Amino acid sequence: MTTPTAHARSDEDREAAQVLRAHGYDVPDIQALALDQRAFAIRVTDRDLPLAPGAHLRSRCVDLGAGSFTNVHTLTLDLEAVRAEVHSRTDTFHLPELVSGSVLAAMSGSFAFISDDPAYQPAEPCLDFCCRDGTVISAPTVGKPALLVRDGHPVIEPLPARGTLTLDGRPYRWVGSKEPAMPPGPAAPLVVYGAANCEIRYRDHPRTGFLRHVDRSSNVTPRSDSVVDYVVADDPERGLRVSQIRPRGGSDLFSGSFILRSDRPVTDVALGAPVEITEIASHEASALESGISLGPSVADAANGHTAAYDASLGKSPFHDARHARTLIALHDGRLILQILDGAPHTDTFRGATPRETAELCAVDGLDPHHVYHLDGGATSKIAYRHAGTARVVGSMHYLRWPTTAEEPFRWQGLEGRTLHSAIILKPRTGKAHP
Template identity: 45%
Template sequence: DLGTALGVTELVPLAQGGQKFVLRALRQGRPVAVKAMLVPPGPLYAAALERARRETRVLAAVDSPRVVRLLGGMRELRYQGVLPYGLAWIEELLDGTDVEQLLGSPWQPAEASRLLVHLAEAIAALHTAGIVHRDLNPGNVRRRADGGYCLMDPGLAHFLAEEDPADAHCIGTVGYLSPEHAPGGAIGPPSDVYCLGILVYQALTAKLPTPPEAALLADTPAALARIVERCLRQNPAERFADGTELLAELARHPELFGSTLDDGPAPEDPPTAVEHLGYALRGEETVELRGAFGTRQVAVESIAKDQEPFAIRLRPRELEIAPGVTFAARTIELDDHRFTNLYELVVDTRRARVGVSSGDEGFHLPHLLAEPSVVAAVNGSFSFISDDSGYQPEEFCLDFCARDGMTVSLPTVAKPAFIAGPGGVRLRELDARGVLRIGDRRFDWIGSKVPPRPEDAPGLVVYGAANCRVEYSEAEHVALLRGVDRPANRTPADGADVIDLVITRRGGRLVVESLHPGGDADLFEGSFVLRGRAGTVDGVRAGDEVEIQSIGGVAASGIESGFSIGPSVAAAARGERLDGYDESLGLSPFLPGARYARTLISLTDDVLRLRVLDGAPLTRRFQGVSCSETARLVEADGLDPETVHHLDGGQSAKLAFHRPDGDESAVVVLGSMHYLLWPKQEAGTFLWRGREGRLLRSALTIRAGG
């Protein structure tokens, strides 16, 4: 059904137009909009499929607060998994009212100016991405509860670099068409400018313009009148060339558009220096925040719904916390009055040692600084997370993981990896292929998500926690619960010709824990599972020792520690298919437009950079950053987005270090300070754990001395 296909619950119809339905739903406890096109098989299905693909491609290509955001890619809906009957995707759920319901009487010029600026920002974002909307009308614009305007429904949009269909002049909405919409016309960015002019004219006069003479009301400010008049010129060459040029003209009139369009927050708190920022628990019910703003008392229970008190801007700060290790913090201003806080550790790996701390029982990041010589730590790799404490994997790290000189988990798909060894640290792509030994026999192995190549020798196939699927369910007292469908969390059953070997750690070595003829092994029984044909693994017995010899062409003996990391910032920003970062995480953090706190890692020569871009999801302007914003920020700092990778993110995004200019025992903790431990039952209390953070299974530690 639709809910299962998209991973949403509580679907409620909101609107219908033709074949398209809009529904409200919950995903991970948060409201979203589901767009569905129900089309039976036949000649109309291909056209509907192409339109849905175009609409989702447009939304994925644009990241602007003035354009509705895509939160989940298009899915084909198939009856019993075979017969197609429709298409669906997930978008941001917009509050407010469609503008077409607000045009019954003339607007005040200040409000019409707000509409003009916000929609100019929207079409500028489209035009910069090489897209023309082609159907800008009041039914496709929403005035939100905060007074901002947002452009929706790019179902007729067109990528200018692609060939336009022969019937392009037939598209659009009557009354909101440019002269170029006529047969033979070339619809381009000036056409969107014209349609925006129609809409603003209608807002000012409560009627549509009648070219070539379209007089505005006498009380319309002269600058606004001139801009609208230019938008409505019949010759496209006489209009603003695109949304960007229109915005540039608007910027020349601050007397008209400055004070009337300031929809930002109330006067901001003064920025706080990191050393003056404090968080403390008072009892179990109140968190005290200290900064340049003074002191705030925040009820713990309220943080589950409102995290605005944690949206605190910072004064720029830089300090050396150990030889070869520097820390920097600053606030980065984003579009639409939003911001993120950047915390960065820069490590000269010739003067300080970087390695992986990892453990089955889990740990909290600040506790790592109790170890001798550890001066800083950053949250580590993507790991399995579930609220079902009675059913957990033996190995939480997803895909490759090595600790204390032993590889404890193998990758199921090629991913980038952080590797520390005698020669220093490396970031490199690690193929999910290699060699291992069971007893005295050598086997080739390949990840279960890797398409086999003709030259691959018959060998063993790896399954692990990265093959599981995290599922979300609603609960009355909390927004959602994460868990795994236990019966489905097994290797595929495949008849009598295969045998699954469950591999577990016993002391300081890997051994075969159990054998499962025909497959169907529990993915959580051991560290990972090896599948082989019966004739290949005949003679293997429980208790046989397993030694990993190579991974992706890297000798395991040269790996002291390491783990799989996330995709490059550039790959995530391009919206590429990112295998291995979705089902096992429950929800991919790399969806276009989705804002998260993010932890990044990069290595240039011998310099390692670890960055946290902080945010809290239940705030208006401090929600984190999207993939495309991350790429722009990285480029602005002179780094190559192709070589900067995601390390982790969300509520795990955190770093900690010893403060060098104070008490040696003082530990500074930054990132995700809003973190709550949610009750797992229908009743219970929320516990603030902003300082400790989420229970981690791996982290990067930085030690003094090369």
């Protein structure tokens, strides 16, 4: 007997298959896409689409040898005509939702925490550094490249994990927990822990192949009789505040925006004390509009120099295997955002290796040492406005995974996965292209 739930699932699958066919993908069985995505191995036609003065989107197919290929989607922005912003928030959104009003395009980005356990997620999902609406919400645990934005002008540069902050109005130095240990002493800095200290684990699953999760009992700061942890959480009305004080450590890494560790109790600090990151390396935090940590440069990934990108990412996208890539570069006054598209469960359309990525960048006239991974890339999209409609390229294979044994897969190739951060592009005139 067919249940109402099964009828609803069947109707949704039929509607999804119709939409896919309209986009050129012949997918007879939506539920089979979890393990077979060969229908998405279609070469795009070369095109160059102007979006607005100073902004255009080019799509092309690149052969990788032995029948393999990737579709390359490149968004090029003249920064004299277009301003960039990092859009970030703790609740989730879908990328096409951002392409409205003055926004002419958006690209999903940043290494945000991803787990398949909806009941256990970090308070601050961005890894490592995040500056949101002029406030540093997440301090880095280790030095990495970062995208920093001032007055709509982006820069990309190394961001050492050290700086200054105020705790209850008094100044302190801080350093990331993955940086070399500092000697104890009266002027020892506070040590920053956060969601980037977590370790993604994998377990087998009969329908999806695997599930990503974090062991709660071990997802805590190291315990020590001589330390005190100050968990810092973001209060929407009052800003960053001390929400927990834990002598001897053992703080849940997902319990706040970040955690400050001291080698001794900090005098007179109580629950609710305000916290403000005032400087990161040589950058005054008050001068930043927004920013996020980036992945390694394309050259570093090709050469295996990815030590800063560890267990918090789960299975590394930087190993010598074909993988979809999401890239960002600044070159000759232009911001370049690029997807090397691919679907993992195909024979010929899986993305590009780190070495192939470096070669493609060089062919495009970009120095691989100055092109960076914006995020892992497997589910990345570019959303853009054309003829008054929001459209997308990239990761059309995306499925929302079930959270229960009865729930079906849902195709969300147009919406994409739910996001916490993205890069949005606006004309400096404030008017989007019609």
